[in-house]
Each structure stands twice: as structure tokens, then as C-alpha cells.
Amino acid sequence: MLARLAKAGRALTAYDILDAVRAQGLRAPVQVYRALEKLRGEGLVHRIESLNAFVACAHFRRRHEDSVAFAICETCGTVSEFAVLATARALRTRTRRSGFVTERTTVELRGRCAACVGKGSEAGA
Amino acid sequence: MLARLAKAGRALTAYDILDAVRAQGLRAPVQVYRALEKLRGEGLVHRIESLNAFVACAHFRRRHEDSVAFAICETCGTVSEFAVLATARALRTRTRRSGFVTERTTVELRGRCAACVGKGSEAGA
DNA sequence: GCATCGAACGTTATATCATTACACTCATTT
């Protein structure tokens, strides 16, 4: 299942994954959600909140759990993961001043990846 | 509808809203989604991606559209909005270096608000 | 005036995402 996700390069919904792994014996959504939950716990999978979908962790669980961001291309669906240590720290500090204790941050960027920006301008010209 | 959202102080799902405004003649989800879409366009409502829910804009559309973040209390559900101009700019710059053109950013923090942290430590002591 | 058009709206149905409930298996403990 993790292999499927990693191969996809984009985010897959639980039902996308279900379709992909039916051959391997998983038959119901709840089984996929349980597996995803476990993988997320191990830091091998991230959930993309704005897509209600999942990606394989690009960084092989290098303990960055709470400071990861995603750039999501609206055109091709590609999701790239990057670390945002300093940004996450700044946000925590900022909200801490009003007494809020941050446990988890979600940072997601929507836009166009390099490849799609290139194609877009060609088409427009 | 906006009044309902503003009064709530927390995020409401489209169906929460639907229940609240049935008296005012809205009868189906799609009507609520259409209204929300319009309000979002006007900058009066924000969507909280990690909750699949909506909040009234706390800043009266002061043109901060693309640089707003939310601190969401896991205990009481309170959502507070704050501006993250510099953070959003930094993220845009950062991804721009790899050719990604950011159109929209989502920043959401989960944790405990001041009030709930206080209560929590009392209970724990 | 009135035919035409298109945007907005209402209704119904359906698609999509996620969880609950419960029975069964099987390893562990006693």
C-alpha cells in the first residue's frame, strides 16, 4: 500500500488506494483507513487536509513530523513535500504568546508546479 | 447565515449551517454550499480544510486573503484567525525557487487554547 | 409587448469520504 502511494507521486484518496489494493485482499474502506492510520503513526504517510487524501512521506520519517509542508499543483496534481522547521517554529512562538499551545501544524500551498507553469505560458502565447 | 457563523466562534460544517438556517428557507446542502462559495469570494468566510468546516472572517475582509492562519483548539473547538503575511511570503519565496507558483496557502494549527490549557492542568494536578 | 437568453435558484439524486458496530480469529494469560 505504501508502495502504491509512493509510486503515485500525487495524493491518493483512501478509495483510490482501496481500488489499487483490492487484489491484495483488502476489501473495505475501513481496512484502508486503519492501515493509513498506522502508517501515519510511523511517519510514513501524510494526510493532505485540503484534498482529503494521502501521500507517502518523501523524507523517510526523518523526524520532521510537525514541520512539513506540501506544494500541490492544481494542474497536474503533483504533491511535493518540504520541511518548514523555521516556519513552524515561528508559528508556534507566535500563537504561544496568546496562550495557545500548538500540537500540530498543517501547511499546504496550492498553485502551479514548474512544469505546468511552463506549459501554461506556451498555451497562452 | 454569516451572522450564524460569526456568532458560533467555532467552525461550522455546511450541514451545521443548514440546520441553523432551515427556518430561513434554505432546504438543501447545495444552497448552503453556494452561499458559502459566494461569501468566500467576498472574503467574508474562510474554509478550515482540516475540519471540512467554515468560519466567519474575523477581520472584515481586510485584504489578507492569502495570508491567514487558524489556531484550532482540540478541546473546545474555538478557532482563532490571525494574519501571517511574512510567513506566507516566505513560503511563496521558498517554493518559487523550485519553480512553483503559489496561488493560495493553507495554514492551520491544532492544539489547546489558553483557557483549555489552564483547565487541563488543574484537572491533571 | 414579447421572444430570447442567461444567471441564479430550488429540488432531487448521487457521488465521495469516513466511521460505527459487531462478529470472528488468534495469541497470551491464568
Add this chain to the structure above:
DNA sequence: AAATGAGTGTAATGATATAACGTTCGATGC
């Protein structure tokens, strides 16, 4: 062996969101 409890599989359902389609109504051109 009986009791316990974690994990698993299945079915059903709940929660979120959109599609499809007909109607209304104001704007436009004749």
C-alpha cells in the same frame, strides 16, 4: 481449557460535497 484482549473482516451507516435538471426572473433585442 477458559478468559481476555488486540487485531481483522464485513456490513451498514454517517458525514461531506456535487451533479443534473427544471424553473424563475431580469436583461436585452426585436
